[in-house]
Amino acid sequence: MTETVPPPAATGTAADQGVGASARRPDATLKVTGEFAYASDLWLDGMVWGVTLRSPHPSAWIRSIDVGPALAMPGVLAVLTHEDVPGDKRYGLDVRDQPVLAAGEVRYQGEPVAVVAADHPETARRAAAAVVVGYEPREAVTDPRLSLDVVRHQPIRRGDTFEAEVVVTGEYEVGMQDQAPLGTESGLAVPAEDGGVDLYVATQWLHVDRDQIAPCLGLPPEKIRLTLAGVGGAFGAREDLSMQIHACMLALRLNRPVKMVYGREESFFGHVHRHPARMRYEHGATRDGRIVYVKAELLLDGGAYCSTSPAVVGNAASLGVGPYEVPNVRLDATGVYTNNPPCGAMRGFGAVQACYAYESQMDRLAEACDLSPVEIRLRNAVTQGSRLSTGQVIDSPAPLAEMLRQLDAMPLPQPPPAAAAPDLRLLPGGVSQTTRGESVRRGVGYGVGIKNICFSEGFDDYSTARVRAELVGGEPRVTVHTAAAEVGQGLVTVQAQIARTELGIEDVVVAAADTSVGSAGSSSASRQSYVTGGAVKAACEAVRDRFKGLSPREALAAFGPIEETREYRHRPTYPLDPRSGQGDSHTQLALCVHRAVVDVDVELGLVKVVELAAVQDVGRILNPQALEGQIHGGSAQGLGLALMEEIQVRDGRVLNPSFTDYLIPTILDMPPMQLKILEFPDPSAPYGLRGAGEPPTLSATPAIAAAVRAATGLRLTRVPIRPEDIALSDDGSPEGAPDVQRA
Incomplete structure (x- = not known):
């Protein structure tokens, strides 16, 4: 076990910049100074601009499309509809159910209907608006409880005892959260001499993008070459396609480079969101608090198309009772189609x-x-050797009890001084002076989360790395090449750290990620350090073996450049049984616990998070500074879901597609954090590491909600908690009462 320590000063040696050090990020200076090139900064001489026309209706028949008015505009070069798709008309991550361009109907507001190319982005936008589409609106299914179109139903059945001395029931709701990456969807498609296309794009999964694009263009995969462009955040929003096929279609039609960049409003329609959920739980326990059983029903709104809904349902089901010993479980998780915006992956999905x-x-x-x-x-805490509700045995360290004790022992922040003129910055509402503390109450809450790491349920989860060592100017240099997407999590840095550690060579270059090397899978599920780190480690070990005991300089002088490519797969997983939900579906599990301290103005409904404390087991720390950043970032997104972030959808229409109305935490909303990071190595993982990016998002939200409940005495069964949810009855007593039965 270890607590986080300040990062060591860089000394310039391979050891000091290897695994376990806070190695300097190669992109850090460029990002801080604003010089880093994101996908939206791409430029090529002769390029034109692409724009998408989107449906204003959540559900409608398309009776006609007239592109003539758009084509008649000066500067407009092409207008394409579904009739112009050269290959397959549909694509999709899990099920190919999503039209490239709408054909005959639209199923959600914002569905792409046509794409336009013009010599100026404003001309392209005006031309898209000039396309005349004859819609016949129809009734939309927007309440998931009324949908009969099921994406996946996954039951979990364990045990047969469903009576207990103490029974509590509750119904809960989670709103639709957006990933809100600061960089919007963007890319540049360049036609190639071989009839293919080169696409430079912000994405999370290069090879799966390619494998969806190629059939729709009617081209073999080898003629679709993708290179990762600068990514301004992802969090699941970039797992699905957005503008990729559209830009390539226009580029091939015009034989000119085509750039597409979504504005902020279009970005809200152009990517998937976190599944809204309605959940009913019943917990039965002994009088001394030992859980006897859990019954639960979880309903997830997948929106108009499948995306990753099956995996989201699987995670919600398999992890649906949390990291607790529960001998009897009867749980049903269901994902359905509606005419709401499509939902898919978001940090910690399901x-x-x-x-x-x-x-x-x-x-x-x-x-x-x-x-x-x-x-x-x-x-009720699980430990190593415990069984999940799916029957899977936790076969690596699970120090939940130790984490909880350490969290509980961390000092609480001091209460605010009772000053005549309090510092407004420390009060709910801040310097807007909406309160001076007269109605402010403090609350403390706890949250625990368990998250699967890597892909699950039998997915062939692997990564590929090519490592080349050579002499450059008489000095050893290593080049690491993978297709793993750097989405801000520091993966480029970690790859270089592994190469320095394994080969003892300070000079390491990480090549741009592209599809000329084997797949690295998606930058999601907290998996890249595990699988791509494992692949880089394996390829470096193969290179080192060829040194034949010589130093790197001696070996490369004697043998010339040495290159090795390796794939790394984690141990196998298996699908959940469709009837019982039993099965070893996950390869690794991670735990994080949070304590939140909040101040609440109970009259105005304003909340200030005073402090977050977190304890997380990461197996092995690869980069202390980057790891702390991941925990801070995950906690921030959990805070957002608890108190402010929600896409407002009414009758299938998005009401707040902007950062004016969709609120995300700023530096003024994030409190100081206390962190304790523990190292209980997983013997099955490279270096013993445990994926760390997602678990903080899980536990932060319930901890903050619990703290608000403690401050107000209100049940508050929905997140995000809005100001109007925080109210006291006329006599000052909390509204509502727990549903508790005692035998």
């Missing part, structure tokens, strides 16, 4: 929604059993 519900239940169970929030969790 597990986030379930975590908010089961952690809310744990607090209510603690109250019913007259135990503290920490004690109820300690009495």
